[in-house]
Amino acid sequence: MNLSELTKNLPYNRYCIITDKNLYKFYGKELKGFDVIIQISGEKQKSLANIEKTAEKLTELGLDRGSCLIAFGGGVIGDFTGFLASIYMRGIPYIQVPTTLLAMIDSSIGGKTGVNLKTGKNLIGTFYNPTKRIVEPALLKTLPVKELKNGIAECIKHACIKSESLFEFLEKNHKKILAKDPDILNKLIIQSSSIKEKITELDYLEKDTRMLLNYGHTIGHAIEQASNYKLSHGEAISIGMHQVNLLSKSPATKIVEKLLKLYGLPTETNLDKKKIENLMQTDKKKTGNKLRFITLEKIGSAKISTL
Numbered sequence: 001m002n003l004s005e006l007t008k009n010l011p012y013n014r015y016c017i018i019t020d021k022n023l024y025k026f027y028g029k030e031l032k033g034f035d036v037i038i039q040i041s042g043e044k045q046k047s048l049a050n051i052e053k054t055a056e057k058l059t060e061l062g063l064d065r066g067s068c069l070i071a072f073g074g075g076v077i078g079d080f081t082g083f084l085a086s087i088y089m090r091g092i093p094y095i096q097v098p099t100t101l102l103a104m105i106d107s108s109i110g111g112k113t114g115v116n117l118k119t120g121k122n123l124i125g126t127f128y129n130p131t132k133r134i135v136e137p138a139l140l141k142t143l144p145v146k147e148l149k150n151g152i153a154e155c156i157k158h159a160c161i162k163s164e165s166l167f168e169f170l171e172k173n174h175k176k177i178l179a180k181d182p183d184i185l186n187k188l189i190i191q192s193s194s195i196k197e198k199i200t201e202l203d204y205l206e207k208d209t210r211m212l213l214n215y216g217h218t219i220g221h222a223i224e225q226a227s228n229y230k231l232s233h234g235e236a237i238s239i240g241m242h243q244v245n246l247l248s249k250s251p252a253t254k255i256v257e258k259l260l261k262l263y264g265l266p267t268e269t270n271l272d273k274k275k276i277e278n279l280m281q282t283d284k285k286k287t288g289n290k291l292r293f294i295t296l297e298k299i300g301s302a303k304i305s306t307l
């Protein structure tokens with residue numbers, strides 16, 4: 001990836017790349033020629049204290065309203081950088097260069113940015129689209145398979161709610177996807193990201209259609225929390241998708257379970273049921289509404305239900 005070439009004709013006076021330690025270790029050489037701010041990797045980075053600290057670094061580096069940030073990383077770097085760009089000097093442009101499968105097909109699309117509070121994840125944030133997304137599937141070569149699977153779980157979600165053909169593609173190519181075959185990954189990224197793009201274009205502010213993207217997430221989030229984040233997001237929503245299928249007696253239950261298992265994703269948990277239910281109720285209080293689930297009528301067709 002040649003970022004100097006890719007940014008050559010853009011109208012900004014200077015750039016600052018925000019990335020993390022892991023990525024800098026692999027790609028530091030390719031980021032030469034730019035100012036770079038290196039964050040710790042992981043969710044802890046998404047804090048307001050870190051936003052303040054990083055914004056101060058930007059002023060020290062001389063970034064002004066004519067400058068541009070570049071998020072070079074996974075969803076954590078993307079959410080953090082997008083939020084910073086949306087408030088630094090009342091908003092400056094930013095470019096997303098997603099480096100995880102999840103970021104390529106999900107978090108870098110749709111304009112949600114944000115950081116965490118001690119009281120919950122993503123509770124402070126904005127809707128703020130990047131001016132450009134640069135997707136380079138070759139960056140996935142260095143991504144650990146555990147992280148790849150987080151992205152695969154979201155691809156399965158996209159297929160379940162919107163695309164039977166993507167579902168079949170995921171069935172047919174599971175070995176090649178897990179082996180990171182470049183052509184197949186490329187096709188997967190194109191198909192899966194176009195689903196998120198279409199849904200978020202239709203309903204940017206999440207009033208209705210965008211909620212379909214929460215398939216598996218109401219139960220999944222509660223499971224993720226109940227496990228004290230020992231389960232990854234992909235594992236938790238995989239269990240969430242299967243469990244909501246069971247709960248709603250979806251005709252697609254068996255076929256989805258089979259696909260999740262092909263990727264070695266879990267569908268059950270031994271975690272305390274009561275604890276999970278209580279955590280879902282807290283979620284309900286946050287929205288002030290009845291607990292809503294996304295349910296599957298068949299592969300490619302989902303709806304909002306109160307079960």
Ligand SMILES: NC(=O)c1ccc[n+]([C@@H]2O[C@H](COP(=O)([O-])OP(=O)(O)OC[C@H]3O[C@@H](n4cnc5c(N)ncnc54)[C@H](O)[C@@H]3O)[C@@H](O)[C@H]2O)c1
Nearest residue numbers: 022041042074075076077099100102103107112139142143
């Ligand atoms: N804005 C949205 O719409 C949206 C949607 C989904 C998720 N998210 C957010 O995304 C975050 C999760 O993102 P994620 O799953 O990409 O995790 P992540 O950003 O934490 O990245 C996972 C790990 O992989 C490493 N890594 C990233 N790219 C790599 C590469 N190419 N090679 C080697 N290592 C690499 C990172 O350093 C990190 O340790 C969460 O904070 C979540 O809230 C946001």
Ligand SMILES: [Zn+2]
Nearest residue numbers: 154217233237
């Ligand atoms: Zn998710």
